[in-house]
Amino acid sequence: MxxxxxxxxxxxxxxxxxxxxxxxxxxxxxxxxxxxxxxxxxxxxxxxxxxIKKGDQVVTVGGIHGKVVAVEDTTLTLDVDRGSKLTIEKSSVSLDASKRLTE
Missing domain, CATH: 1.20.5 (Single alpha-helices involved in coiled-coils or other helix-helix interfaces)
Structure with a gap:
């Protein structure tokens, strides 16, 4: 035991x-x-x-596709359609659409 x-x-x-x-x-x-x-x-x-620089094609977190027309400290201005522009925060950009389209 x-x-x-x-x-x-x-x-x-x-x-x-x-x-x-x-x-x-x-x-x-x-x-x-x-x-x-x-x-x-x-x-x-x-x-x-x-x-990110002027002329880049980007997609936002919300799914909006656009071309960057102006870059500031924390914001971007996107041209989403002929003459339609949106100002968004840089942090809301999710990916580079131009690179994705070429892959």
């Missing part, structure tokens, strides 16, 4: 290390497959917004 208790106590320590390794592995997988790609996407979006 004492021998079986000692064997159970000895194997419990190895189980703790295994659980720790599994937890560390799950955290690493979560970081490399979820957090890191999201950070890269946010970095690329910020860079894209900073590099």
């Amino acid at each position: 004492i021998k079986s208790l000692l064997l159970q106590a000895g194997s419990g320590g190895a189980g703790n290390y295994t659980q720790f390794i599994m937890l560390a592995g799950m955290i690493a997988i979560f970081y490399f497959f979820f957090i890191r790609p999201q950070q890269k996407k946010q970095k690329d979006q910020k860079k894209f917004i900073e590099e």
